[in-house]
Amino acid sequence: MPRFQDFALPHWIESQKGIEIPLGGSVGPGLSFKELINLSTDPESTTKALNFYDTDLTVRVGTQGSLELRKQVAKLYAGSDVTVTPDDVIIANATTGANLLSFQSQLSPGDHVICMYPCYEPLFQIPKQLGASITYWRLDPSNNWEASLADLKALIRPTTKMLVVNNPHNPTGTLLSASAQQAILHLAARHDITVHSDEIFRPLFHATDTPAPPSLLQHASYDKVIVTGSLSKAFCLSAVRIGWCVTRNPELKASLLSLRQWTLESTSLIDERIAAEALSDRCRDPILARLHAFAHRNLAELHAFLAKNPHAVAATVPTGGATAFVKFMDPASGRPVDDLQFCQTLMEHTGVLLSPASLCFSQLQPGDFKGYTRLHFTCRTEIFKQGLDRIGEFLSSPSYTALCAGSQTNGTH
Amino acid sequence: MPRFQDFALPHWIESQKGIEIPLGGSVGPGLSFKELINLSTDPESTTKALNFYDTDLTVRVGTQGSLELRKQVAKLYAGSDVTVTPDDVIIANATTGANLLSFQSQLSPGDHVICMYPCYEPLFQIPKQLGASITYWRLDPSNNWEASLADLKALIRPTTKMLVVNNPHNPTGTLLSASAQQAILHLAARHDITVHSDEIFRPLFHATDTPAPPSLLQHASYDKVIVTGSLSKAFCLSAVRIGWCVTRNPELKASLLSLRQWTLESTSLIDERIAAEALSDRCRDPILARLHAFAHRNLAELHAFLAKNPHAVAATVPTGGATAFVKFMDPASGRPVDDLQFCQTLMEHTGVLLSPASLCFSQLQPGDFKGYTRLHFTCRTEIFKQGLDRIGEFLSSPSYTALCAGSQTNGTH
Numbered sequence: 019m020p021r022f023q024d025f026a027l028p029h030w031i032e033s034q035k036g037i038e039i040p041l042g043g044s045v046g047p048g049l050s051f052k053e054l055i056n057l058s059t060d061p062e063s064t065t066k067a068l069n070f071y072d073t074d075l076t077v078r079v080g081t082q083g084s085l086e087l088r089k090q091v092a093k094l095y096a097g098s099d100v101t102v103t104p105d106d107v108i109i110a111n112a113t114t115g116a117n118l119l120s121f122q123s124q125l126s127p128g129d130h131v132i133c134m135y136p137c138y139e140p141l142f143q144i145p146k147q148l149g150a151s152i153t154y155w156r157l158d159p160s161n162n163w164e165a166s167l168a169d170l171k172a173l174i175r176p177t178t179k180m181l182v183v184n185n186p187h188n189p190t191g192t193l194l195s196a197s198a199q200q201a202i203l204h205l206a207a208r209h210d211i212t213v214h215s216d217e218i219f220r221p222l223f224h225a226t227d228t229p230a231p232p233s234l235l236q237h238a239s240y241d242k243v244i245v246t247g248s249l250s251k252a253f254c255l256s257a258v259r260i261g262w263c264v265t266r267n268p269e270l271k272a273s274l275l276s277l278r279q280w281t282l283e284s285t286s287l288i289d290e291r292i293a294a295e296a297l298s299d300r301c302r303d304p305i306l307a308r309l310h311a312f313a314h315r316n317l318a319e320l321h322a323f324l325a326k327n328p329h330a331v332a333a334t335v336p337t338g339g340a341t342a343f344v345k346f347m348d349p350a351s352g353r354p355v356d357d358l359q360f361c362q363t364l365m366e367h368t369g370v371l372l373s374p375a376s377l378c379f380s381q382l383q384p385g386d387f388k389g390y391t392r393l394h395f396t397c398r399t400e401i402f403k404q405g406l407d408r409i410g411e412f413l414s415s416p417s418y419t420a421l422c423a424g425s426q427t428n429g430t431h
Numbered sequence: 432m433p434r435f436q437d438f439a440l441p442h443w444i445e446s447q448k449g450i451e452i453p454l455g456g457s458v459g460p461g462l463s464f465k466e467l468i469n470l471s472t473d474p475e476s477t478t479k480a481l482n483f484y485d486t487d488l489t490v491r492v493g494t495q496g497s498l499e500l501r502k503q504v505a506k507l508y509a510g511s512d513v514t515v516t517p518d519d520v521i522i523a524n525a526t527t528g529a530n531l532l533s534f535q536s537q538l539s540p541g542d543h544v545i546c547m548y549p550c551y552e553p554l555f556q557i558p559k560q561l562g563a564s565i566t567y568w569r570l571d572p573s574n575n576w577e578a579s580l581a582d583l584k585a586l587i588r589p590t591t592k593m594l595v596v597n598n599p600h601n602p603t604g605t606l607l608s609a610s611a612q613q614a615i616l617h618l619a620a621r622h623d624i625t626v627h628s629d630e631i632f633r634p635l636f637h638a639t640d641t642p643a644p645p646s647l648l649q650h651a652s653y654d655k656v657i658v659t660g661s662l663s664k665a666f667c668l669s670a671v672r673i674g675w676c677v678t679r680n681p682e683l684k685a686s687l688l689s690l691r692q693w694t695l696e697s698t699s700l701i702d703e704r705i706a707a708e709a710l711s712d713r714c715r716d717p718i719l720a721r722l723h724a725f726a727h728r729n730l731a732e733l734h735a736f737l738a739k740n741p742h743a744v745a746a747t748v749p750t751g752g753a754t755a756f757v758k759f760m761d762p763a764s765g766r767p768v769d770d771l772q773f774c775q776t777l778m779e780h781t782g783v784l785l786s787p788a789s790l791c792f793s794q795l796q797p798g799d800f801k802g803y804t805r806l807h808f809t810c811r812t813e814i815f816k817q818g819l820d821r822i823g824e825f826l827s828s829p830s831y832t833a834l835c836a837g838s839q840t841n842g843t844h
Contacts, residue, residue, distance in 0.1 A: 023689075024689065024692075025689070025692045025693050028494075028692055028696070029692075032494065045489050045490065046489075048487035048488055048489035049487075049488055049489075050483075050484065050485050050486050050487055050488060051483055051484045051485075051486070051488075052484050052485055070463075070464055071463065071464045071465050072463050072464075072465055073463050073464070074461035074462070074463055074670075075461055075462055075463060075464075075667075075668045075669075075670045075671055075705070076458050076459075076461035076462075076667065076668070076669045076670050077458065077663075077669040077670045078670075081441075081445065111524055111528075111672075111695065112696065114694065114695060114696045115524075115694075115695070118694050127540070127562075140693055143693065144693065144694070147693075149540075250490075254488075254489065255488045255489070256488075256489045256490040257487075257488045257489050257490045257491075257697070257699065257700035257701070258488055258699065258700075258701075259524075259672075259697065259698060259699045259702075276436075276437065276438070279437075279438045279441055279442075280438050280553055280556065280557065280560075281527065281528075281531050281557070282524065282527060282528070283441070283525065283527045284525075284670070284672065285672060286670065286671065286672045286699040286701070286702045287670035287671075288670070288671075288699070288701050288702065288705075289672075289699045289701065289702070292488070292701075
């Protein structure tokens with residue numbers, strides 16, 4: 019694989035000094051063994067499951083991960099008329115590894131790949147570096163970042179091998195409804211396109227009045243679908259490097275398994291055990307409920323913040339995931355600020371970290387998503403609230419007025 | 432990456448039913464937390480290091496692995512006039528992941544790669560699948576599997592980008608001496624070739640009368656060298672998925688780090704902590720001493736076995752690593768048996784598993800290494816002894832005589 023450019027998002031976060039309120043990432047408040055045990059509905063069993071004193075730390079035979087873990091992952095996709103079995107689950111090295119496994123096993127140089135845009139950068143950069151040509155399926159901010167099926171239809175070529183979607187979506191926090199999923203799969207089926215759905219933020223759904231949408235995996239109509247996920251976001255265990263590819267398609271499964279043996283062989287035994295426990299009936303729902311509570315309170319705070327600053331801030335309030343795509347504008351002219359400069363100045367003046375879209379989510383051309391920043395909202399509420407307060411103060415400061423003036427004269431960077 | 436064929440070695444091992452004496456692999460007797468604590472020279476500190484009760488299980492910023500772990504890895508390369516610092520160490524997902532990182536960051540389609548032969552299959556198959564063309568640098572069985580520098584010279588082309596060596600060598604258990612290493616590096620320097628040295632079995636050296644050879648990394652003359660290793664073999668912790676790339680070359684380091692961020696991001700936090708403890712001054716040498724003791728006793732048993740069966744068995748007795756490449760012959764004619772059939776029949780009759788070279792280590796043409804099998808010798812001595820006894824009995828059985836006769840009429844498979 020030829021050399022990559024820098025991966026902008028982590029590079030941005032890691033390069034900032036003096037962060038006091040970190041709202042640039044997407045990982046919820048961490049869990050320890052102690053907290054897992056306290057959350058568990060059966061603390062004694064969880065304590066036992068997390069005791070590794072006598073565990074032999076050598077790899078056992080197993081080509082797709084432990085059966086116990088795969089059973090728990092399969093259960094995450096229960097509840098529709100599609101049956102997902104442990105056999106359909108392939109354990110990988112977090113979602114990063116699961117996405118790599120999917121792309122690397124399916125794509126060859128010359129393949130055409132369509133990817134949602136904006137999007138988490140590796141979802142189009144890895145296919146690109148594997149020699150695929152990429153077309154961006156632009157989401158529409160004027161329509162709450164909803165993707166247009168007509169647009170997708172127009173992007174398909176005879177060489178289109180894969181469609182990459184991210185659901186819930188990072189950075190916008192929006193969702194593909196069940197009917198939108200069906201329409202996508204119908205189109206994919208007609209053109210024999212493999213659908214790769216990164217569902218790392220599933221099941222973080224925030225609407226209380228509508229039922230949670232299914233996984234892209236849960237449609238009986240089409241099985242050339244690879245869904246990826248992990249413990250990193252919804253389960254607050256990103257240091258446990260366990261992720262998964264799930265597919266019901268036998269050919270996709272065989273090629274994933276073959277590549278897994280060459281490039282991964284096995285994942286951490288202890289991490290597999292922790293993951294199986296975190297996803298067990300004892301722990302799964304309490305972990306999710308804890309994070310949902312943070313999200314629920316923080317989204318109410320975000321609503322209030324947007325209402326208080328209508329001329330300087332705009333956002334589609336997220337219905338899924340852990341991040342909102344928030345636009346900052348000059349209150350006088352309504353024009354977007356230079357988001358990189360905004361994030362830098364905000365950081366210097368307030369210690370609040372946001373991630374600038376122009377740097378971290380724009381690839382097509384400079385100025386895509388100008389003014390937008392990514393804001394993480396599944397953190398502890400006291401931190402989130404303090405962050406919004408400091409941003410609010412900043413928006414009323416002379417520094418912000420100066421920045422708005424500068425943004426207009428400097429143009430895009 | 433296009434689809435691979437099956438990875439023969441693990442496929443062979445996993446497909447066998449009813450294994451009683453597993454001598455087909457290369458992983459030593461496993462360690463648990465309990466055993467690590469018992470081995471440690473400071474059990475109290477080790478107990479504390481292996482307590483994860485309060486550890487926050489979310490990823491912290493860190494682009495190449497924890498500093499504590501990289502310090503311990505760097506120490507493995509102390510003791511020459513070359514200084515290896517924690518900055519030179521990049522943590523990866525076991526040696527499998529470290530090798531992938533090296534190949535994928537350095538190789539592009541059209542590059543030419545020279546690889547030792549025979550060899551652990553991924554060391555040439557991964558470069559091949561990345562689009563490189565492979566030339567095999569054949570080791571010479573008539574000269575104790577020593578590689579010829581004149582042969583290597585003749586294989587170099589203007590497009591040669593990388594030389595892949597494995598030291599100690601799997602499957603033969605032989606070593607590159609310090610002077611052979613120097614000659615290789617001199618040649619590589621002249622042609623600007625990156626040397627990839629898989630040193631997963633380091634520091635398993637078995638000669639008591641000669642000093643241990645250096646790592647390929649420990650030569651001041653040339654720094655375009657990437658060495659890989661892990662806890663899987665010498666440290667008996669293969670389920671702890673921690674490996675490393677080490678290089679002193681700034682450009683190689685930068686490209687490894689960039690790819691790591693896109694394709695790995697981080698390794699397991701708990702595995703990193705276990706690894707740092709296993710490689711600490713408290714635990715490192717006791718772990719190695721335990722495994723060396725098994726190897727020492729078992730190599731004496733292998734010597735005796737070879738002396739007892741001079742007409743049916745031959746092998747270069749290993750000076751490094753965990754495996755011997757053992758040849759079985761028809762005692763009447765001296766001709767090699769069909770090693771796949773031999774391993775299958777041996778397994779059925781005795782429950783002893785060996786790995787057949789024709790299936791697991793031959794790629795050039797059918798019949799390369801005919802008669803050879805890989806035998807693991809860093810296991811518990813009672814198991815090893817029982818395995819050799821059963822093989823000895825099998826060699827005297829009518830089944831073996833029939834197999835020898837069949838091998839000659841069937842030709843190669």
